[in-house]
Amino acid sequence: MSSGSVELRAPDAAPKSGSVTSVVDDDAQLHRLGKRPLLERSFGFMSILGFSCSSLLSWEGILVTSVAGLLNGGPAGVVWGYLVNWVGMMSVYATMAELASIAPTAGGQYHWVAMMAPKPLRNFLAYLTAWLTTLAWQAMAVSTAYIIATLLQGMIILSQGAEPTYVPQNYQTVLILWASMIFAVVMNSMTGRVLAKFEGLVLIFHLAGFFGVFVPLVYFVPHGIAGTNDAATVFTSFLNTGGWSSQGLSFLVGFPQVATSLVGADCAVHMSEEIKSASIVVPRALLYTIFINGLLAFAMILGLLFSITDLEGALDASNTVFYPFLQIFQTAVNSTAGAVAMASVILVMAVASSVGVYASASRIMWSFSRDRGLPFSGLLVRLTNNALPVNCVLVTLTITVLLSLVALGSSVALNALLSLVIAALFSTYLLVIVLLLWRRTTGAIQPYIVGSDSVDADNLAWGPWKLPEPFGVLNNVFASIYCVFLLFWSFWPQYTLTTSTTMNWSVLILGFVVLASIVWWLLRARHYFKGPIREV
Template sequence: MPRDQVELQLDTTSRQKKPHDVHHQSSAISEQNDNEQLRRLGKRPLLTRGFGFMSILGFSCSALLSWEGILVTSIAELSNGGPAGVVWGFLINWLGTISVYSTLGELASIAPTAGGQYHWVAMMAPQSCNKFLTYMTAWLTVTAWQALALSVGYITATLLQGIVVLANPTYVPKPWQTVLIIWAVTLFSVAMNSTTSRTLAKFEGLILVLHLAGFFGVLIPMVYFAPHTEPEFVFMTFFNEGGWSSQALSFFIGIPTIAGSLLGADCAVHMSEEIQSAAIVVPRALLYTIVINGGLAFAMGIALMFCLSDIDAALAAGETMFYPFLEIFSSSVQSTTGACVMAGIILVMAIASGVGIYASASRMLWAFARDRGLPYDRYLVRLSTNSLPVNAICVTLAVTMLLSLIALGSSVALSAILSLAIAALFSSYLLVCGLLLWRRSTGAIQDHLTSTEALNSGDFRWGPWRIPEPFGTLNNIFACIYSIFLLFWSFWPQTTPTTPETANWSILVFGSVVIFSVLWYVLRAKEYFKGPIKEV
C-alpha cells in the first residue's frame, strides 16, 4: 500500500474514536476542571469523582425519602392542624424548602466543597467575626448530620418492629431490641460507604429506580382498595387537639413536624468533591430532588388523608406499632400480608437512606477535621486506599451507637436529640442565606469567571448556576423569612399545658450545643481554628 494511503488510513483511524473512549476523555476533562476549581478554593482534590448527575440525584432522593417520610410525619400533624393542616402545611414547607435549596444551589455553584455551609460563611462573613461564625456554622452542621444519622437508624429500627407487631400482635417491642436493630442498620450503611465511590454511585442509581417504583407500589393499592373520605374533610377540616388558644396557633405549631419529611436534600452539597461538573450538577441535583420528591410527597400526603377513614384507630396504632400509617395500610387493603409488603418497601428505602445520610455525615466530619476544627483531626482526615474517609465514617458509626443507648433509658431524651436536626440545619441555612443576601445587595459578588479570565486573590464571583435578577434577590429574601419562621415554631411543644413527657426539649439540646461551641471556641478553638485552610 502506498505510503500516503497508509498515513491517510492511520489519520482516519485516530479520528474515529470509540464512544466509550470519547466519554472517558470527556470525563477526564470534566474532572480536571473540577479539580482546578477546587484548587482555586484552596483545597487539594483527594476524593474520587465517581458521581454523575443521575447517581447524585438518586443519592439525594434516597437520603431525602420524602413520600416515605410524610407517612411518618403527617399523622403527628393531625393533632395540630388536622387533615387540612397536613395538606396546606406541607405545601408551605415545600415552597419554603425550594426557596432555601435554590439559594444553597447558588452558593454550591460558587464554591462546591464538602464543607458546604461553613466554607461559604468563611467566604462571606465580615472579617471581625469571620472565624467565630465559621466555627459555629461548622459545629451546627456537623451536629445536625450526626443527629440525622441517628434518626434514620431509629426510624428504620422502629419501623421494622412496627411491621413485626402488625404481622404478630402478641409481639411487644423492647428498647434493647431497638438499639440492636439500629446498630445492624448502621453497620450496613458503614459497609456500603467503605466500598468505593463508584460502587456507591451505582448503588444510589439503583435506589432512585426503587424510590420511584416503590411510590406507585404503595400508592396504587392504598388508593384503589381503601374507602375514601370527602374532599371537604381533606382540604377544609382542621383539628386543635393540642389545646391551644386558636386554630391558627395550632396550625403553625404543627408545621415543623411535617418539615422533617423534606430534610436531607442538601446531602449533595457535602459530596461535591466526589461529583463531576459539581458547580452545575450540585445545584441541579438540589432542585430536581426537592421538586421531584416534594411532588411525590404531596401526592402521598393527599392520598393518605383521603384513605384515613378511622382517625382514632390510626392514632391508637401509633402506641403499639410506632407508626399509624401501618394501620391505614392494613385497613385499606384488608390484608395483613399486603400491608406488610407495602411497609416492607418503605423499610428497604429507609435502609437505603441510611447509606446516603452516612456518606454526607462522614464527609462533613472529614471536611471540618481537614480545617482542624475537631479534636484528633489528623486521625479523622485519613483516607483509605479507595480515597474514602473511612475513619470519619467509623467515628459517625461510634457516635450513632453511643447515642442510641439513650433509648434504653428515655425515649423523650432520644426524641430531643432527633429533633435537633431541624433547628441546627436551618440555623446554618439562615446564616448563609442572610450573608448571601447582604453580599448580593452590596454588589460584592462579581460576574461568573469565564474561561479566558484569571481569578484574582480575594475575588468573589458567581458560579455557572445562578437565579437571574431580580428573582434571585427576591428568592433569597423569602428563603431567609422561611428559615426564621420554621426555626421559631420548631421549639414549641405540641400540647398545652406542657408536662416533662410532652415538652419540646429540642431547645435545650440546641442551646447546649450552641453554648458548648461558644465556650470551646473561646477557651481553645480560637487559638488553632483559622477557618478553611489554604492547602494549595
C-alpha cells in the same frame, strides 16, 4: 484520579445567556478554592440525584412525620402546611444551589460562611456553623437508624393481628438499630464507584416503590364513606388536639413537623468533591430533588389522607405499632399481609437512605477535620486507598451506637437529641442565606468568568448557576423569612399542658451546642481554627 473536566452548556439561569458554553474543570476549581482534590469523582448527575432523593426520603418520610401534623392541624393542616413548606424549601434549595455553584466543597455551609461573613466574625461563625452542621448530620444518622428499628418492630406487631404477643423492649430497639447501620457502613467502605452505582439503583427503586405503595393504597380503600375520606375532610377539616387557644395556633405548632420530610438540602453539597462537573451538577441535583421529592410526597399525602377511614383509630395506632400509616395501610387494603408488604418498601428505602446519610455525615466530618476543627483531626482526615474517609464513617457509627444507648434509659432524651436536626440545619441555612443576600445586594460578588482566579472572601465570583436579578434577591429574602418562621415554631411543644415527656427540648439542645461552641472557641478553638485552610 479523574479531573472531571467536561464541556457543558450552562443552564438557563446562568449569567447573561443560557447559550454560553463553559468548561468545568473540577480540580482547577478546587485549587481556586484552596483545596487539594483528594476524593475520587465517581458521581454523575443521575447517581447524585438518587443519592439526594434517597437521603431526603420524601414520600416515605411524610408517612412517618405526618402524625404530628394530624394532631395539630388535622388533614387540612397537613395538606396546606406541606404546600407552604414545599414552596419554602424550593426557595432554600435554590439559594443553596447558587452557593454550591460558587464553591462546591464538602464543607458546604461553613465554607460559604467563611467566604461571606464580615472579617472580624469570619472564623467564629464558620466554626459555629461547622459544629452545627456536623452534629445535625450525626443526629440524622441516629434518627434514621431509630426509624428503621421502630418501623420493623411496628411491622412485627402489625403482622400478629388483633392480639399481638410481641412487646418491644428498649434494648431490642437498640440492638436492631445497631444491626441496621452495618449495611450503611459496609456500603460506605467500598469504592466510590460502587456507592455511585448503588445510588443510581436506589433512584429507580425510590420511584418504582412509590407506585408500589400509592396504587394499592388508593385503589383498594373503600370509597364513598361520608365524613372521613372525602374531599371536604381532606382539604377543610382541621384538628386541635394539643389544647391550643385557637385553630390557627394549633396549625402553626404542627407546621414544622410536616417540613421534616424535606430537610437535608445539603446532602448532595457535602458530596461535591466526588461529583463530576460539581458546580453545575450539584445545583441541578438540588432543584430536581426538591421538585421530584416534593411532588411525590404531596401525592402520597393526598393518597394517605383520602385512605383514612378512621382518623381517631389511626392516631391511636402510634401507641401500638409506632406509626399510624401502618394501620391506615391495613384498613385501606383490608389485608395484614398486604400492609406489611407495602411497609416493607418503606423499610428498604429507609435502609437505603442510611447509606446516603452516613456518606454525608462522614464527608462533613472529614472536611471539618481537614480544616483542623475537630479533635483528632489528623486521624479523621486520613483516606483509604480507595480515597474514602472510612475513619469518619466508623466514628459516625460509634456516635450512633453511643447516642442510641440513651434510648435504654429515656426515649424523651433520645427524641431531644433527634430534634437537633431541624433546629441546627435551619440555623445554618438561615445564616448562609442572610450572608448571601448581604453580599449580593452590596455588589460584592463578581460575574461568573470561566477559569477565574482564586475564590475567597476578598474575591467572590458567581458560579455557572445563579438566579437572574431581581429574582435572586427576592428569593433570598423569601428564604430568610421562611427559615426564621420555621425555626420559631419548631421550638414549640405539641401540647399546651407540657410534661417532661411532651416538652420540646430542641431549644435547650441547640442552646447548649451554641453555648458550648462559644466557650470552647474562647478557650481553645480561636487559637487553632482559622477557617477553611488554603492547601494550595
